[in-house]
Amino acid sequence: MQKKAMAQHKSFGRRILHIDMDAFFASVEENRKPELKGKPVVIGGMGDPSKRGVVSTANYEARKYGISSAMPLRTAYKLCPRAIFLPVDYKAYLAVSRYFKAVLLNITTIMEDVGIDEAYLDISENRDTDEKISEKIKTGIYEKTGLTCSIGIAPNKLLAKIASDMNKPDGLTIFSGEDIENRLWPLPIRKLYGIGPKTEEHLKALNIATIGQLAALPPEVLVARFGPSYGHYLHEASRGIDESPIITSWEPKSFSREITFQVDEKNWQAIARTLAELTKEVVSDLAEKGYAARNVILKIRYSDFRTVTRACSIDQAVGKEEEIRRMAFSCLKRVDLSGKKIRLVGVRVGRLEKIKNAISGV
Ligand SMILES: [Mg+2]
The missing domain is CATH 3.30.70.270 (Reverse transcriptase/Diguanylate cyclase domain)
Known part of the structure:
Protein backbone atom coordinates (compact mmCIF):
# COMPACT_ATOMS: atom_id res chain seq x y z
CA MET A 1 0.00 0.00 0.00
CA ALA A 23 -2.13 42.79 1.37
CA PHE A 24 0.91 42.52 3.59
CA PHE A 25 1.80 46.12 4.55
CA ALA A 26 -1.86 47.05 5.00
CA SER A 27 -2.53 43.95 7.10
CA VAL A 28 0.39 44.71 9.42
CA GLU A 29 -0.96 48.25 9.89
CA GLU A 30 -4.52 47.02 10.51
CA ASN A 31 -3.22 44.55 12.99
CA ARG A 32 -1.48 47.11 15.12
CA LYS A 33 -4.19 49.77 14.66
CA PRO A 34 -7.48 47.85 14.92
CA GLU A 35 -9.46 51.08 14.30
CA LEU A 36 -8.37 50.77 10.63
CA LYS A 37 -10.28 47.51 10.15
CA GLY A 38 -13.05 47.73 7.57
CA LYS A 39 -11.80 51.08 6.27
CA PRO A 40 -9.95 51.67 3.00
CA VAL A 41 -6.22 51.87 3.81
CA VAL A 42 -3.47 52.90 1.42
CA ILE A 43 0.23 52.54 2.29
CA GLY A 44 2.77 54.41 0.21
CA GLY A 45 5.51 57.01 0.18
CA MET A 46 5.25 59.33 3.14
CA GLY A 47 1.56 58.64 3.55
CA ASP A 48 0.61 62.07 2.23
CA PRO A 49 -1.43 61.94 -0.99
CA SER A 50 -0.73 65.62 -1.71
CA LYS A 51 2.95 64.69 -2.07
CA ARG A 52 4.62 62.51 -4.62
CA GLY A 53 4.82 58.79 -4.10
CA VAL A 54 3.15 55.61 -5.23
CA VAL A 55 0.90 53.04 -3.59
CA SER A 56 2.90 50.17 -2.06
CA THR A 57 -0.12 48.26 -0.80
CA ALA A 58 -3.84 48.94 -0.69
CA ASN A 59 -6.06 46.83 1.54
CA TYR A 60 -8.99 44.94 0.04
CA GLU A 61 -11.43 47.68 1.06
CA ALA A 62 -9.38 50.29 -0.88
CA ARG A 63 -9.04 47.97 -3.88
CA LYS A 64 -12.83 48.11 -4.28
CA TYR A 65 -12.33 51.73 -5.38
CA GLY A 66 -9.88 50.67 -8.08
CA ILE A 67 -6.78 51.54 -6.08
CA SER A 68 -3.81 49.29 -6.87
CA SER A 69 -0.06 48.98 -6.28
CA ALA A 70 2.30 51.34 -8.13
CA MET A 71 -0.49 53.89 -8.72
CA PRO A 72 0.41 57.51 -7.81
CA LEU A 73 -0.92 58.42 -4.36
CA ARG A 74 -2.68 61.42 -5.89
CA THR A 75 -4.69 59.16 -8.19
CA ALA A 76 -5.56 56.92 -5.25
CA TYR A 77 -6.79 59.98 -3.37
CA LYS A 78 -9.01 60.99 -6.28
CA LEU A 79 -10.51 57.50 -6.39
CA CYS A 80 -11.20 57.44 -2.67
CA PRO A 81 -10.63 60.68 -0.73
CA ARG A 82 -11.80 59.11 2.53
CA ALA A 83 -9.13 56.40 2.40
CA ILE A 84 -6.61 56.41 5.21
CA PHE A 85 -3.11 57.09 3.87
CA LEU A 86 -0.13 55.81 5.82
CA PRO A 87 3.63 56.00 5.26
CA VAL A 88 5.65 52.87 4.54
CA ASP A 89 7.09 51.55 7.82
CA TYR A 90 9.50 49.06 6.31
CA GLU A 178 -3.54 17.72 -15.25
CA ASP A 179 -4.81 21.21 -14.48
CA ILE A 180 -2.75 22.93 -17.16
CA GLU A 181 -5.38 22.69 -19.82
CA ASN A 182 -8.38 23.55 -17.65
CA ARG A 183 -6.95 26.11 -15.28
CA LEU A 184 -3.76 27.57 -16.79
CA TRP A 185 -4.73 27.93 -20.43
CA PRO A 186 -7.87 30.06 -19.95
CA LEU A 187 -5.88 32.71 -18.03
CA PRO A 188 -4.79 35.97 -19.69
CA ILE A 189 -1.14 35.98 -20.83
CA ARG A 190 -0.19 38.62 -18.26
CA LYS A 191 -0.65 36.01 -15.51
CA LEU A 192 2.45 34.24 -16.82
CA TYR A 193 5.61 35.25 -14.95
CA GLY A 194 7.92 37.21 -17.24
CA ILE A 195 5.23 38.71 -19.47
CA GLY A 196 5.09 42.47 -19.02
CA PRO A 197 3.08 45.12 -20.84
CA LYS A 198 5.46 45.19 -23.85
CA THR A 199 5.32 41.46 -24.54
CA GLU A 200 1.58 41.55 -23.94
CA GLU A 201 1.27 44.18 -26.67
CA HIS A 202 3.39 42.13 -29.10
CA LEU A 203 1.34 39.04 -28.43
CA LYS A 204 -1.98 40.87 -28.74
CA ALA A 205 -0.82 41.94 -32.20
CA LEU A 206 -0.54 38.22 -32.98
CA ASN A 207 -4.08 37.75 -31.62
CA ILE A 208 -2.80 35.95 -28.55
CA ALA A 209 -4.78 36.83 -25.42
CA THR A 210 -4.72 33.66 -23.30
CA ILE A 211 -1.94 31.37 -22.12
CA GLY A 212 -3.60 28.53 -24.06
CA GLN A 213 -3.39 30.48 -27.32
CA LEU A 214 0.29 31.14 -26.58
CA ALA A 215 0.85 27.41 -25.96
CA ALA A 216 -0.69 26.61 -29.34
CA LEU A 217 1.80 28.79 -31.23
CA PRO A 218 4.66 26.91 -32.90
CA PRO A 219 7.87 27.66 -30.94
CA GLU A 220 9.57 28.88 -34.15
CA VAL A 221 7.14 31.79 -34.30
CA LEU A 222 8.04 32.85 -30.76
CA VAL A 223 11.77 32.42 -31.37
CA ALA A 224 11.57 34.50 -34.54
CA ARG A 225 9.69 37.20 -32.71
CA PHE A 226 11.38 37.24 -29.30
CA GLY A 227 14.78 35.58 -29.82
CA PRO A 228 15.84 32.06 -28.80
CA SER A 229 16.06 32.48 -25.05
CA TYR A 230 12.85 34.39 -24.35
CA GLY A 231 11.02 32.65 -27.20
CA HIS A 232 11.72 29.20 -25.73
CA TYR A 233 10.86 30.44 -22.27
CA LEU A 234 7.44 31.65 -23.45
CA HIS A 235 6.77 28.35 -25.21
CA GLU A 236 7.67 26.24 -22.18
CA ALA A 237 6.05 28.49 -19.59
CA SER A 238 2.75 28.53 -21.50
CA ARG A 239 2.79 24.72 -21.25
CA GLY A 240 3.42 24.88 -17.52
CA ILE A 241 7.02 23.67 -17.86
CA ASP A 242 9.54 25.11 -15.42
CA GLU A 243 12.58 23.33 -14.08
CA SER A 244 14.04 26.26 -12.15
CA PRO A 245 15.36 25.16 -8.77
CA ILE A 246 14.64 26.60 -5.34
CA ILE A 247 17.53 28.89 -4.49
CA THR A 248 18.17 28.63 -0.79
CA SER A 249 21.40 30.52 -0.26
CA TRP A 250 20.40 34.02 -0.98
CA GLU A 251 22.94 36.67 -1.85
CA PRO A 252 22.09 40.23 -2.78
CA LYS A 253 22.59 41.10 -6.46
CA SER A 254 22.71 44.81 -5.97
CA PHE A 255 21.95 47.68 -3.64
CA SER A 256 20.10 50.72 -4.84
CA ARG A 257 18.52 53.94 -3.71
CA GLU A 258 16.42 56.44 -5.57
CA ILE A 259 14.50 59.55 -4.81
CA THR A 260 11.68 61.41 -6.55
CA PHE A 261 11.96 65.17 -6.11
CA GLN A 262 8.95 66.88 -4.57
CA VAL A 263 9.20 69.40 -7.42
CA ASP A 264 11.00 68.57 -10.69
CA GLU A 265 14.59 69.74 -10.41
CA LYS A 266 16.70 71.42 -13.08
CA ASN A 267 19.49 72.81 -10.94
CA TRP A 268 22.61 70.73 -11.65
CA GLN A 269 24.07 71.35 -8.22
CA ALA A 270 20.94 70.13 -6.47
CA ILE A 271 20.91 67.00 -8.64
CA ALA A 272 24.61 66.38 -7.95
CA ARG A 273 24.08 66.87 -4.22
CA THR A 274 21.20 64.40 -4.22
CA LEU A 275 23.30 61.89 -6.12
CA ALA A 276 26.10 62.26 -3.59
CA GLU A 277 23.65 61.61 -0.74
CA LEU A 278 22.18 58.52 -2.42
CA THR A 279 25.70 57.25 -3.10
CA LYS A 280 26.56 57.64 0.54
CA GLU A 281 23.53 55.54 1.55
CA VAL A 282 24.34 52.82 -0.96
CA VAL A 283 27.94 52.72 0.28
CA SER A 284 26.72 52.27 3.82
CA ASP A 285 24.55 49.32 2.64
CA LEU A 286 27.64 47.81 1.03
CA ALA A 287 29.73 48.24 4.17
CA GLU A 288 27.02 46.95 6.47
CA LYS A 289 26.51 43.77 4.44
CA GLY A 290 30.22 43.33 3.70
CA TYR A 291 30.28 43.77 -0.06
CA ALA A 292 32.24 45.69 -2.68
CA ALA A 293 30.87 46.51 -6.13
CA ARG A 294 32.21 46.37 -9.66
CA ASN A 295 29.62 48.51 -11.31
CA VAL A 296 27.57 51.59 -10.63
CA ILE A 297 24.40 52.46 -12.51
CA LEU A 298 22.83 55.88 -12.52
CA LYS A 299 19.13 56.32 -13.29
CA ILE A 300 17.64 59.64 -14.29
CA ARG A 301 13.96 60.18 -15.02
CA TYR A 302 12.97 63.37 -16.82
CA SER A 303 9.77 65.27 -16.07
CA ASP A 304 8.16 63.62 -19.11
CA PHE A 305 8.91 60.19 -17.49
CA ARG A 306 11.55 59.34 -20.08
CA THR A 307 14.15 57.37 -18.15
CA VAL A 308 17.81 56.92 -18.96
CA THR A 309 20.50 54.86 -17.27
CA ARG A 310 24.27 55.11 -17.47
CA ALA A 311 26.66 52.47 -16.18
CA CYS A 312 30.28 52.53 -15.13
CA SER A 313 32.22 49.29 -14.56
CA ILE A 314 35.68 48.48 -13.27
CA ASP A 315 37.73 45.30 -12.87
CA GLN A 316 38.47 45.54 -9.19
CA ALA A 317 35.50 45.69 -6.81
CA VAL A 318 35.42 48.85 -4.70
CA GLY A 319 33.55 49.83 -1.58
CA LYS A 320 34.91 53.22 -0.61
CA GLU A 321 32.54 56.16 -0.81
CA GLU A 322 34.85 58.35 -2.90
CA GLU A 323 35.39 55.59 -5.48
CA ILE A 324 31.70 54.80 -5.84
CA ARG A 325 30.91 58.52 -6.00
CA ARG A 326 33.53 59.08 -8.72
CA MET A 327 31.88 56.32 -10.79
CA ALA A 328 28.39 57.74 -10.18
CA PHE A 329 29.53 61.19 -11.27
CA SER A 330 31.23 59.86 -14.39
CA CYS A 331 27.79 58.42 -15.25
CA LEU A 332 26.10 61.75 -14.51
CA LYS A 333 28.44 63.52 -16.92
CA ARG A 334 27.09 61.33 -19.70
CA VAL A 335 23.47 62.38 -19.15
CA ASP A 336 22.00 65.31 -21.05
CA LEU A 337 20.76 67.69 -18.36
CA SER A 338 20.80 70.93 -20.34
CA GLY A 339 17.59 72.81 -19.66
CA LYS A 340 15.80 69.61 -18.69
CA LYS A 341 13.73 69.03 -15.60
CA ILE A 342 14.51 65.93 -13.60
CA ARG A 343 11.91 63.98 -11.69
CA LEU A 344 13.93 61.17 -10.20
CA VAL A 345 17.55 60.27 -9.48
CA GLY A 346 18.66 56.78 -8.56
CA VAL A 347 21.91 54.91 -8.05
CA ARG A 348 22.56 51.18 -8.02
CA VAL A 349 25.73 49.24 -7.27
CA GLY A 350 26.01 45.76 -8.70
CA ARG A 351 28.33 42.86 -9.60
CA LEU A 352 28.93 42.52 -5.91
CA GLU A 353 31.78 40.67 -4.28
CA LYS A 354 31.78 39.55 -0.70
CA ILE A 355 34.62 41.14 1.23
CA LYS A 356 36.37 38.43 3.25
CA ASN A 357 38.01 40.78 5.68
CA ALA A 358 35.71 43.77 5.88
CA ILE A 359 38.12 45.98 7.80
CA SER A 360 41.17 45.68 5.57
CA GLY A 361 39.02 45.35 2.46
CA VAL A 362 37.22 48.67 2.72
MG1 LIG B 1 1.54 39.83 -1.07
Whole structure:
Protein backbone atom coordinates (compact mmCIF):
# COMPACT_ATOMS: atom_id res chain seq x y z
CA MET A 1 0.00 0.00 0.00
CA GLN A 2 2.73 2.37 1.00
CA LYS A 3 4.76 1.43 -2.05
CA LYS A 4 1.90 2.37 -4.31
CA ALA A 5 1.53 5.78 -2.66
CA MET A 6 5.24 6.46 -3.03
CA ALA A 7 5.22 5.54 -6.70
CA GLN A 8 2.26 7.78 -7.30
CA HIS A 9 3.93 10.59 -5.43
CA LYS A 10 7.03 10.24 -7.59
CA SER A 11 5.04 10.38 -10.79
CA PHE A 12 4.04 13.91 -9.85
CA GLY A 13 7.68 14.93 -9.50
CA ARG A 14 8.37 17.96 -7.39
CA ARG A 15 5.94 19.63 -5.01
CA ILE A 16 6.61 23.34 -4.77
CA LEU A 17 4.70 25.66 -2.47
CA HIS A 18 4.45 29.40 -3.03
CA ILE A 19 3.22 31.59 -0.24
CA ASP A 20 2.17 35.20 -0.55
CA MET A 21 0.99 37.25 2.42
CA ASP A 22 -2.36 38.98 1.83
CA ALA A 23 -2.13 42.79 1.37
CA PHE A 24 0.91 42.52 3.59
CA PHE A 25 1.80 46.12 4.55
CA ALA A 26 -1.86 47.05 5.00
CA SER A 27 -2.53 43.95 7.10
CA VAL A 28 0.39 44.71 9.42
CA GLU A 29 -0.96 48.25 9.89
CA GLU A 30 -4.52 47.02 10.51
CA ASN A 31 -3.22 44.55 12.99
CA ARG A 32 -1.48 47.11 15.12
CA LYS A 33 -4.19 49.77 14.66
CA PRO A 34 -7.48 47.85 14.92
CA GLU A 35 -9.46 51.08 14.30
CA LEU A 36 -8.37 50.77 10.63
CA LYS A 37 -10.28 47.51 10.15
CA GLY A 38 -13.05 47.73 7.57
CA LYS A 39 -11.80 51.08 6.27
CA PRO A 40 -9.95 51.67 3.00
CA VAL A 41 -6.22 51.87 3.81
CA VAL A 42 -3.47 52.90 1.42
CA ILE A 43 0.23 52.54 2.29
CA GLY A 44 2.77 54.41 0.21
CA GLY A 45 5.51 57.01 0.18
CA MET A 46 5.25 59.33 3.14
CA GLY A 47 1.56 58.64 3.55
CA ASP A 48 0.61 62.07 2.23
CA PRO A 49 -1.43 61.94 -0.99
CA SER A 50 -0.73 65.62 -1.71
CA LYS A 51 2.95 64.69 -2.07
CA ARG A 52 4.62 62.51 -4.62
CA GLY A 53 4.82 58.79 -4.10
CA VAL A 54 3.15 55.61 -5.23
CA VAL A 55 0.90 53.04 -3.59
CA SER A 56 2.90 50.17 -2.06
CA THR A 57 -0.12 48.26 -0.80
CA ALA A 58 -3.84 48.94 -0.69
CA ASN A 59 -6.06 46.83 1.54
CA TYR A 60 -8.99 44.94 0.04
CA GLU A 61 -11.43 47.68 1.06
CA ALA A 62 -9.38 50.29 -0.88
CA ARG A 63 -9.04 47.97 -3.88
CA LYS A 64 -12.83 48.11 -4.28
CA TYR A 65 -12.33 51.73 -5.38
CA GLY A 66 -9.88 50.67 -8.08
CA ILE A 67 -6.78 51.54 -6.08
CA SER A 68 -3.81 49.29 -6.87
CA SER A 69 -0.06 48.98 -6.28
CA ALA A 70 2.30 51.34 -8.13
CA MET A 71 -0.49 53.89 -8.72
CA PRO A 72 0.41 57.51 -7.81
CA LEU A 73 -0.92 58.42 -4.36
CA ARG A 74 -2.68 61.42 -5.89
CA THR A 75 -4.69 59.16 -8.19
CA ALA A 76 -5.56 56.92 -5.25
CA TYR A 77 -6.79 59.98 -3.37
CA LYS A 78 -9.01 60.99 -6.28
CA LEU A 79 -10.51 57.50 -6.39
CA CYS A 80 -11.20 57.44 -2.67
CA PRO A 81 -10.63 60.68 -0.73
CA ARG A 82 -11.80 59.11 2.53
CA ALA A 83 -9.13 56.40 2.40
CA ILE A 84 -6.61 56.41 5.21
CA PHE A 85 -3.11 57.09 3.87
CA LEU A 86 -0.13 55.81 5.82
CA PRO A 87 3.63 56.00 5.26
CA VAL A 88 5.65 52.87 4.54
CA ASP A 89 7.09 51.55 7.82
CA TYR A 90 9.50 49.06 6.31
CA LYS A 91 11.16 48.18 9.61
CA ALA A 92 7.88 47.08 11.14
CA TYR A 93 7.00 44.95 8.10
CA LEU A 94 10.44 43.37 8.10
CA ALA A 95 10.04 42.35 11.73
CA VAL A 96 6.73 40.61 10.93
CA SER A 97 8.29 39.06 7.83
CA ARG A 98 10.94 37.38 9.98
CA TYR A 99 8.21 35.79 12.12
CA PHE A 100 6.41 34.22 9.21
CA LYS A 101 9.63 33.04 7.55
CA ALA A 102 10.47 31.30 10.83
CA VAL A 103 7.17 29.40 10.58
CA LEU A 104 8.09 28.34 7.03
CA LEU A 105 11.55 27.17 8.05
CA ASN A 106 9.87 24.85 10.54
CA ILE A 107 8.16 23.10 7.63
CA THR A 108 11.35 22.79 5.55
CA THR A 109 14.70 24.52 5.25
CA ILE A 110 14.48 24.26 1.46
CA MET A 111 13.08 27.78 1.25
CA GLU A 112 13.70 30.48 -1.32
CA ASP A 113 13.18 33.93 0.05
CA VAL A 114 11.74 36.11 -2.70
CA GLY A 115 10.91 39.23 -0.83
CA ILE A 116 9.38 40.61 2.30
CA ASP A 117 6.04 38.86 1.84
CA GLU A 118 6.73 35.90 -0.44
CA ALA A 119 8.63 32.61 -0.45
CA TYR A 120 8.89 29.26 -2.21
CA LEU A 121 9.27 25.95 -0.35
CA ASP A 122 10.22 22.59 -1.80
CA ILE A 123 7.90 20.15 0.00
CA SER A 124 8.61 17.15 -2.26
CA GLU A 125 10.04 15.14 0.62
CA ASN A 126 7.39 16.17 3.13
CA ARG A 127 5.09 13.27 4.06
CA ASP A 128 2.07 15.38 4.98
CA THR A 129 -0.65 16.09 2.44
CA ASP A 130 -0.75 19.44 0.67
CA GLU A 131 -3.80 20.42 2.74
CA LYS A 132 -2.11 19.47 6.00
CA ILE A 133 1.06 21.45 5.19
CA SER A 134 -1.00 24.45 4.17
CA GLU A 135 -3.01 24.28 7.37
CA LYS A 136 0.16 24.06 9.50
CA ILE A 137 1.58 27.13 7.77
CA LYS A 138 -1.61 29.17 7.96
CA THR A 139 -2.22 28.35 11.61
CA GLY A 140 1.43 28.97 12.53
CA ILE A 141 1.52 32.33 10.78
CA TYR A 142 -1.82 33.40 12.21
CA GLU A 143 -0.73 32.52 15.74
CA LYS A 144 2.57 34.38 15.42
CA THR A 145 1.43 37.43 13.45
CA GLY A 146 -2.37 37.53 13.30
CA LEU A 147 -2.13 37.69 9.50
CA THR A 148 -3.45 35.58 6.65
CA CYS A 149 -1.67 34.33 3.56
CA SER A 150 -2.47 32.62 0.28
CA ILE A 151 -0.77 29.42 -0.78
CA GLY A 152 -0.29 27.73 -4.13
CA ILE A 153 1.07 24.19 -4.46
CA ALA A 154 2.16 22.86 -7.85
CA PRO A 155 4.85 20.75 -9.57
CA ASN A 156 7.04 23.84 -10.13
CA LYS A 157 7.65 27.46 -9.12
CA LEU A 158 5.96 28.95 -12.16
CA LEU A 159 2.64 27.18 -11.51
CA ALA A 160 2.84 27.52 -7.72
CA LYS A 161 3.07 31.30 -8.04
CA ILE A 162 0.11 31.45 -10.41
CA ALA A 163 -1.84 29.17 -8.05
CA SER A 164 -1.21 31.27 -4.94
CA ASP A 165 -2.76 34.25 -6.73
CA MET A 166 -5.92 32.40 -7.79
CA ASN A 167 -7.83 32.44 -4.55
CA LYS A 168 -6.89 35.50 -2.49
CA PRO A 169 -7.17 36.25 0.39
CA ASP A 170 -6.56 33.28 2.71
CA GLY A 171 -6.57 30.90 -0.24
CA LEU A 172 -5.17 27.48 -0.97
CA THR A 173 -4.92 26.38 -4.59
CA ILE A 174 -3.48 23.02 -5.49
CA PHE A 175 -2.41 22.63 -9.07
CA SER A 176 -1.40 19.35 -10.67
CA GLY A 177 -0.02 18.62 -14.10
CA GLU A 178 -3.54 17.72 -15.25
CA ASP A 179 -4.81 21.21 -14.48
CA ILE A 180 -2.75 22.93 -17.16
CA GLU A 181 -5.38 22.69 -19.82
CA ASN A 182 -8.38 23.55 -17.65
CA ARG A 183 -6.95 26.11 -15.28
CA LEU A 184 -3.76 27.57 -16.79
CA TRP A 185 -4.73 27.93 -20.43
CA PRO A 186 -7.87 30.06 -19.95
CA LEU A 187 -5.88 32.71 -18.03
CA PRO A 188 -4.79 35.97 -19.69
CA ILE A 189 -1.14 35.98 -20.83
CA ARG A 190 -0.19 38.62 -18.26
CA LYS A 191 -0.65 36.01 -15.51
CA LEU A 192 2.45 34.24 -16.82
CA TYR A 193 5.61 35.25 -14.95
CA GLY A 194 7.92 37.21 -17.24
CA ILE A 195 5.23 38.71 -19.47
CA GLY A 196 5.09 42.47 -19.02
CA PRO A 197 3.08 45.12 -20.84
CA LYS A 198 5.46 45.19 -23.85
CA THR A 199 5.32 41.46 -24.54
CA GLU A 200 1.58 41.55 -23.94
CA GLU A 201 1.27 44.18 -26.67
CA HIS A 202 3.39 42.13 -29.10
CA LEU A 203 1.34 39.04 -28.43
CA LYS A 204 -1.98 40.87 -28.74
CA ALA A 205 -0.82 41.94 -32.20
CA LEU A 206 -0.54 38.22 -32.98
CA ASN A 207 -4.08 37.75 -31.62
CA ILE A 208 -2.80 35.95 -28.55
CA ALA A 209 -4.78 36.83 -25.42
CA THR A 210 -4.72 33.66 -23.30
CA ILE A 211 -1.94 31.37 -22.12
CA GLY A 212 -3.60 28.53 -24.06
CA GLN A 213 -3.39 30.48 -27.32
CA LEU A 214 0.29 31.14 -26.58
CA ALA A 215 0.85 27.41 -25.96
CA ALA A 216 -0.69 26.61 -29.34
CA LEU A 217 1.80 28.79 -31.23
CA PRO A 218 4.66 26.91 -32.90
CA PRO A 219 7.87 27.66 -30.94
CA GLU A 220 9.57 28.88 -34.15
CA VAL A 221 7.14 31.79 -34.30
CA LEU A 222 8.04 32.85 -30.76
CA VAL A 223 11.77 32.42 -31.37
CA ALA A 224 11.57 34.50 -34.54
CA ARG A 225 9.69 37.20 -32.71
CA PHE A 226 11.38 37.24 -29.30
CA GLY A 227 14.78 35.58 -29.82
CA PRO A 228 15.84 32.06 -28.80
CA SER A 229 16.06 32.48 -25.05
CA TYR A 230 12.85 34.39 -24.35
CA GLY A 231 11.02 32.65 -27.20
CA HIS A 232 11.72 29.20 -25.73
CA TYR A 233 10.86 30.44 -22.27
CA LEU A 234 7.44 31.65 -23.45
CA HIS A 235 6.77 28.35 -25.21
CA GLU A 236 7.67 26.24 -22.18
CA ALA A 237 6.05 28.49 -19.59
CA SER A 238 2.75 28.53 -21.50
CA ARG A 239 2.79 24.72 -21.25
CA GLY A 240 3.42 24.88 -17.52
CA ILE A 241 7.02 23.67 -17.86
CA ASP A 242 9.54 25.11 -15.42
CA GLU A 243 12.58 23.33 -14.08
CA SER A 244 14.04 26.26 -12.15
CA PRO A 245 15.36 25.16 -8.77
CA ILE A 246 14.64 26.60 -5.34
CA ILE A 247 17.53 28.89 -4.49
CA THR A 248 18.17 28.63 -0.79
CA SER A 249 21.40 30.52 -0.26
CA TRP A 250 20.40 34.02 -0.98
CA GLU A 251 22.94 36.67 -1.85
CA PRO A 252 22.09 40.23 -2.78
CA LYS A 253 22.59 41.10 -6.46
CA SER A 254 22.71 44.81 -5.97
CA PHE A 255 21.95 47.68 -3.64
CA SER A 256 20.10 50.72 -4.84
CA ARG A 257 18.52 53.94 -3.71
CA GLU A 258 16.42 56.44 -5.57
CA ILE A 259 14.50 59.55 -4.81
CA THR A 260 11.68 61.41 -6.55
CA PHE A 261 11.96 65.17 -6.11
CA GLN A 262 8.95 66.88 -4.57
CA VAL A 263 9.20 69.40 -7.42
CA ASP A 264 11.00 68.57 -10.69
CA GLU A 265 14.59 69.74 -10.41
CA LYS A 266 16.70 71.42 -13.08
CA ASN A 267 19.49 72.81 -10.94
CA TRP A 268 22.61 70.73 -11.65
CA GLN A 269 24.07 71.35 -8.22
CA ALA A 270 20.94 70.13 -6.47
CA ILE A 271 20.91 67.00 -8.64
CA ALA A 272 24.61 66.38 -7.95
CA ARG A 273 24.08 66.87 -4.22
CA THR A 274 21.20 64.40 -4.22
CA LEU A 275 23.30 61.89 -6.12
CA ALA A 276 26.10 62.26 -3.59
CA GLU A 277 23.65 61.61 -0.74
CA LEU A 278 22.18 58.52 -2.42
CA THR A 279 25.70 57.25 -3.10
CA LYS A 280 26.56 57.64 0.54
CA GLU A 281 23.53 55.54 1.55
CA VAL A 282 24.34 52.82 -0.96
CA VAL A 283 27.94 52.72 0.28
CA SER A 284 26.72 52.27 3.82
CA ASP A 285 24.55 49.32 2.64
CA LEU A 286 27.64 47.81 1.03
CA ALA A 287 29.73 48.24 4.17
CA GLU A 288 27.02 46.95 6.47
CA LYS A 289 26.51 43.77 4.44
CA GLY A 290 30.22 43.33 3.70
CA TYR A 291 30.28 43.77 -0.06
CA ALA A 292 32.24 45.69 -2.68
CA ALA A 293 30.87 46.51 -6.13
CA ARG A 294 32.21 46.37 -9.66
CA ASN A 295 29.62 48.51 -11.31
CA VAL A 296 27.57 51.59 -10.63
CA ILE A 297 24.40 52.46 -12.51
CA LEU A 298 22.83 55.88 -12.52
CA LYS A 299 19.13 56.32 -13.29
CA ILE A 300 17.64 59.64 -14.29
CA ARG A 301 13.96 60.18 -15.02
CA TYR A 302 12.97 63.37 -16.82
CA SER A 303 9.77 65.27 -16.07
CA ASP A 304 8.16 63.62 -19.11
CA PHE A 305 8.91 60.19 -17.49
CA ARG A 306 11.55 59.34 -20.08
CA THR A 307 14.15 57.37 -18.15
CA VAL A 308 17.81 56.92 -18.96
CA THR A 309 20.50 54.86 -17.27
CA ARG A 310 24.27 55.11 -17.47
CA ALA A 311 26.66 52.47 -16.18
CA CYS A 312 30.28 52.53 -15.13
CA SER A 313 32.22 49.29 -14.56
CA ILE A 314 35.68 48.48 -13.27
CA ASP A 315 37.73 45.30 -12.87
CA GLN A 316 38.47 45.54 -9.19
CA ALA A 317 35.50 45.69 -6.81
CA VAL A 318 35.42 48.85 -4.70
CA GLY A 319 33.55 49.83 -1.58
CA LYS A 320 34.91 53.22 -0.61
CA GLU A 321 32.54 56.16 -0.81
CA GLU A 322 34.85 58.35 -2.90
CA GLU A 323 35.39 55.59 -5.48
CA ILE A 324 31.70 54.80 -5.84
CA ARG A 325 30.91 58.52 -6.00
CA ARG A 326 33.53 59.08 -8.72
CA MET A 327 31.88 56.32 -10.79
CA ALA A 328 28.39 57.74 -10.18
CA PHE A 329 29.53 61.19 -11.27
CA SER A 330 31.23 59.86 -14.39
CA CYS A 331 27.79 58.42 -15.25
CA LEU A 332 26.10 61.75 -14.51
CA LYS A 333 28.44 63.52 -16.92
CA ARG A 334 27.09 61.33 -19.70
CA VAL A 335 23.47 62.38 -19.15
CA ASP A 336 22.00 65.31 -21.05
CA LEU A 337 20.76 67.69 -18.36
CA SER A 338 20.80 70.93 -20.34
CA GLY A 339 17.59 72.81 -19.66
CA LYS A 340 15.80 69.61 -18.69
CA LYS A 341 13.73 69.03 -15.60
CA ILE A 342 14.51 65.93 -13.60
CA ARG A 343 11.91 63.98 -11.69
CA LEU A 344 13.93 61.17 -10.20
CA VAL A 345 17.55 60.27 -9.48
CA GLY A 346 18.66 56.78 -8.56
CA VAL A 347 21.91 54.91 -8.05
CA ARG A 348 22.56 51.18 -8.02
CA VAL A 349 25.73 49.24 -7.27
CA GLY A 350 26.01 45.76 -8.70
CA ARG A 351 28.33 42.86 -9.60
CA LEU A 352 28.93 42.52 -5.91
CA GLU A 353 31.78 40.67 -4.28
CA LYS A 354 31.78 39.55 -0.70
CA ILE A 355 34.62 41.14 1.23
CA LYS A 356 36.37 38.43 3.25
CA ASN A 357 38.01 40.78 5.68
CA ALA A 358 35.71 43.77 5.88
CA ILE A 359 38.12 45.98 7.80
CA SER A 360 41.17 45.68 5.57
CA GLY A 361 39.02 45.35 2.46
CA VAL A 362 37.22 48.67 2.72
MG1 LIG B 1 1.54 39.83 -1.07
